[in-house]
Amino acid sequence: MNTRVLARAGRAEARRANGSVTEGAARAGLTARGVIYLLVGVLALQIAFGDGERQADRGGALAELADKPFGAVLLWALGIGLVGMALWRLSEALFGAAGKDGRKPKKRLLATARCAFYTFVAYSVLSFAASRNNSGGSSDQQSRDVTARLLEAPAGQWLVGAAGAAIVVVGVGMGVRAVLRKYHDKLKLGRMSPGIRRLVDVTGVGGGAARGLVFAVAGAFAVRAAVDAEPHRAKGLDDTLRTFADTPLGPWLLVCVAAGLVLFGVFSFAMARWRRV
Template identity: 75%
Template sequence: MNARVLAVTGRSRVRRAANGSAAEGAARAGLTARGVIYLLVGVLALRIALGDGDRQADRGGALAELSDKPFGAVLLWALGAGLVGMALWRLSEALFGATGKDGHTVRKRLPAAARCVFYAFVAYSVLAFAAGSSGSGSGDRQSRDVTARVMELPAGRWLVGLAGAAIVVAGVVIGVQAVRRTYRRKLKPGALGPRTRRLVDVTGVGGGVARGLVFAGAGAFAVRAAVDYDPGRVKGMDDTLRSFAGTPLGPWLLGLVAAGLVLFGVFSFALARLRRV
């Protein structure tokens, strides 16, 4: 009985440590880093919409833009460290549960684990860029190369199609959740005054819808690549954004989506301050 009590007490202490100030600092640093990337990608996409873009509107382009700034190397390392914090925060949620009444359910832990893997990869690519590696490269080219390798596997075509469909669903969910303002459930109680609430809603809804559109568009191109059995149909973030300019609305739609990504960057900054962790 004593051993059981000690085990339970030990797990509780580990959980409190995971959800303590270290995890909170990692989460807020990660959200800030995410905001920087989306803000820069949005600005680069706006330049493309205005016909003045000479860089790709994706993570690689954002990192190159940041590296050109004063103390660019320091900023890149700080950005990578923030994304490591994001990955560790999601790992703590996967292992010990997230905030909220259902935060310890499998339904919440599995997405946290997936986000941990995703942000660990993003953090690695940013740190590799900061260290002078050319491994980050073009996101569009990387997407096509990975798709080509997957298609060589048994049932690879189906895997690409299912992955694309999952990304489309994720994009729709992101957009719907933004419109429904479900992010409010994760904010600190009483943290929103009238002006802050308006700022969070404008950036959260506009940014979330734009982000959802980009996800859904990229997923749709992956599904098409699977149907046509052509890895060249896959598009990364830059090509997906540029494809909006090819619609009947032309550069106007690209400009709106780009502005939405800027809003999502600002929304991430707001979450870094206001989110419950």
């Protein structure tokens, strides 16, 4: 009997330890995501006001961070944080996410896709930290290169069109969920003061809507590239953001979107603090 009790206690302790590691990885990853969005938003604001010299994408954000005091340390910390994000999503794919629906196949498939995405992002950040060379090129060039390769494949236009449409749907979904405040389901709202909850809602709604808009517009450009069979019509994050300044509203629309990305960065920090994992 004592042996069984000890065994159960050992398993419970192992689960608690594993939970602590997963939680730490998740919070580090959300913090790293916040840093990237914050920097991209600031770079986009600089472009809107006419003094932006860097690409408003992940590469530009990393270059900006590298120029800061202790830049190398910050880059490695960012990369390790993103590794944590990938491991957290892997854990969700294997064992299920927090919440009553966390073990459903749909949730696990989504977690798998997120794991793959953040694995790539973490690899690119760590590669940059090791070499200080953004050898992968800008997001714009990467988008054009990938689109060109896909268009050359059998049924390439359909593949690019489907991918672009999927990105549009994802972007619209992001925006709608943000406006409806669906993120409340993932937060420890009871531990927040009223002032903090208001701040989280401002950053969550504004930031999530801006992020969703950027994704949807980038997806629309991919669909156009597929229809016209012209890879150069596909746009990465930097070109997509610059497009907002070319509308009748001028640079002010870019200012609003860029400010929204800054808000999403702040929201990611709030998620790192109060998200249920």
